Amino acid sequence: MQRTHKELLRKLEDLQKAARILDKHGDELIRCVNEPEIDRKTLTERAALLKITTAAVLKAAEEFVDLSDRGSRRMGKVVATERREKLMLQEQLETLAKQHSSLERAATLTDNISFNPPLSAYSDMEDEFHDAAEELSISGSRVSLMEGATTVKGFAILKPLLHYFFPSQESLCEDYLLSTTSDAVESKLHYDPSVFRIQLHSF
Incomplete structure (x- = not known):
């Protein structure tokens, strides 16, 4: 992207420079035409310079447009790639959030089970056995x-x-x-x- 930007700036400078030269040659041609005594040789030279300068301006403009078009397509690809990566990253974040929520619920359930263990028939029998052994002199x-x-x-x-x-x-x-x-x-x-x-x- 930086290289494309630099190339566009360089082409724009060339186009502006060619436009200034074109204006200069155009002014000289107008002065030559407005003189009382027109020198055909000078007039022909001014016209030829104006024609060359115009061609250079057109070429610089075409190069600038072509480079801008390529940069635009490249920029579109970069934007599309970033959009896809953004969507993929968003989906991954949503998946991670769901997994985190599931793990958090599972951890909460595990903590509840560890603090409140289920009672079984064997535990009741063991309690009765210990009670009977401890209450030998009472019950x-x-x-x-x-x-x-x-x-x-x-x-x-x-x-x-x-x-x-x-x-x-x-x-x-x-x-x-x-x-x-x-x-x-x-x-x-x-x-x-x-x-x-x-x-x-x-x-």
């Missing part, structure tokens, strides 16, 4: 302690529990546990909160 009406209660290790484990749940009958429970053997007895302790008593069943 149940009996405590069953089996296999190994009469061993030293089992007695060491049972003693704090007996002291906590049955402080008034701890000595009775200890005597019973120490007097039985693990091979012949399976101990079951039943705690009845209404009467605070222990029932020991041997099998």
Whole structure:
């Protein structure tokens, strides 16, 4: 584009220069014709110079028009290319905007799911299991302690529990546990909160 612009400027300068020369030769021809005594030789020379200058002006004008036409076509191609690129860029931006919106919605949904995880039947069962294990001394009406209660290790484990749940009958429970053997007895302790008593069943 810059090269075309420079060429147009150069052709325009040539055309303006030829036009000035044409005006000069035209004035000289008019003076020669208006003289009282016309010199045919001089008149012929002035006319020839005017003719040459006119031809140069016409040539410069044609070159200027041709160069302008080529520059116009080139400019049209450039404008058309820029328009197509602009449309393509606009479509790409719209596509990217849609993708960004979709990703943003997906990220929002993912955050909501991560903050509010769905509950399943397994999670309910696990909650019930943990609740039952934690509420051993509250929700149940009996405590069953089996296999190994009469061993030293089992007695060491049972003693704090007996002291906590049955402080008034701890000595009775200890005597019973120490007097039985693990091979012949399976101990079951039943705690009845209404009467605070222990029932020991041997099998």
